[in-house]
Amino acid sequence: MSELTSAAVPPIGPEDHVRGEGEGLIVYADLGCPRCAAVWAELGARRRRIVFRHFPVASKHPRSPALHAATEAAGAQGRFFEMVDSLYADHGHIDDPHLWERAERLGLELERFEADRRSDAVAARVRRDFESGIRAGVGSTPAVFDTHGRRA
Amino acid sequence: MIAAGEPAPDFTLRDQDGEEVSLADFLGRKVLLVFYPQDFSPVCGDQLSIYQEVKPEIAEKGVELLGISVDHSWAHKAFREKLGIDTTLLADFEPKGEVARAYGSYLEKLGFANRTLVLVDEEGTVAWTHEAPNPGEFPGANVIFDALGPS
Numbered sequence: 001m002s003e004l005t006s007a008a009v010p011p012i013g014p015e016d017h018v019r020g021e022g023e024g025l026i027v028y029a030d031l032g033c034p035r036c037a038a039v040w041a042e043l044g045a046r047r048r049r050i051v052f053r054h055f056p057v058a059s060k061h062p063r064s065p066a067l068h069a070a071t072e073a074a075g076a077q078g079r080f081f082e083m084v085d086s087l088y089a090d091h092g093h094i095d096d097p098h099l100w101e102r103a104e105r106l107g108l109e110l111e112r113f114e115a116d117r118r119s120d121a122v123a124a125r126v127r128r129d130f131e132s133g134i135r136a137g138v139g140s141t142p143a144v145f146d147t148h149g150r151r152a
Numbered sequence: 153m154i155a156a157g158e159p160a161p162d163f164t165l166r167d168q169d170g171e172e173v174s175l176a177d178f179l180g181r182k183v184l185l186v187f188y189p190q191d192f193s194p195v196c197g198d199q200l201s202i203y204q205e206v207k208p209e210i211a212e213k214g215v216e217l218l219g220i221s222v223d224h225s226w227a228h229k230a231f232r233e234k235l236g237i238d239t240t241l242l243a244d245f246e247p248k249g250e251v252a253r254a255y256g257s258y259l260e261k262l263g264f265a266n267r268t269l270v271l272v273d274e275e276g277t278v279a280w281t282h283e284a285p286n287p288g289e290f291p292g293a294n295v296i297f298d299a300l301g302p303s
Contacts, residue, residue: 137294
């Protein structure tokens with residue numbers, strides 16, 4: 001099992017999902033969390049560089065793990081942020097058939113989307129972000145940091 | 153606040169199912185007491201939810217997690233269901249806050265416990281404590297793992 005002792009927020013790395021230009025913000029977010037949806041919309045409007053890191057609190061939002069996996073699967077086909085935007089825009093439709101609908105609307109290859117989102121590799125990728133958040137002391141979502149790892 | 157090195161005061165409280173749970177039941181295992189103000193209050197929810205997400209890692213270190221607040225068993229039962237957690241929650245209900253007082257965690261004027269963590273070792277001695285600066289903040293799970301040490 002992994003080490004979960006305190007550690008600084010990891011700096012932006014090659015694995016990260018980054019969108020936009022300029023001064024960056026690192027956001028640990030739960031795709032099932034309404035507060036995160038509101039903050040996401042606000043951050044989008046501010047047009048800054050944003051790094052999305054997965055922080056599903058599964059006990060609180062049982063669908064979150066599936067939603068985070070769906071974004072990674074979409075990302076494998078180049079549509080990570082589009083899927084994030086889509087999920088945050090509509091929390092009422094997050095069951096599997098709705099995910100397939102979203103995937104189709106984004107032009108994703110459905111069979112590959114399904115295989116990817118259920119894969120161990122995707123689960124591990126999501127878990128890596130989650131654990132970095134735990135180590136950085138994230139206790140509620142969204143948790144926003146600047147690129148130096150300070151709370152923003 | 154009780155200090156490391158002191159014996160952990162024994163207690164018997166009812167859990168969310170009305171069953172009696174004593175600290176002495178856990179001799180031979182480490183126990184982490186999580187004192188918190190109240191069920192259903194906003195920040196509380198996040199604290200126990202976060203700890204739930206890393207409960208396997210905590211258990212792997214041989215630590216039993218016990219949540220304690222002044223709420224009664226029925227509230228604990230509903231709260232657990234709402235949060236989707238399986239952490240045992242103990243009712244420090246009658247006499248109100250007696251266990252929290254014994255550990256120096258009770259906020260007299262407010263009538264509930266501050267957010268404090270108390271790690272009790274296998275022999276029943278307090279090994280480590282952490283007190284939040286105020287009831288509105290809570291220690292992240294990383295603070296627990298810092299106290300437990302590396303694998």
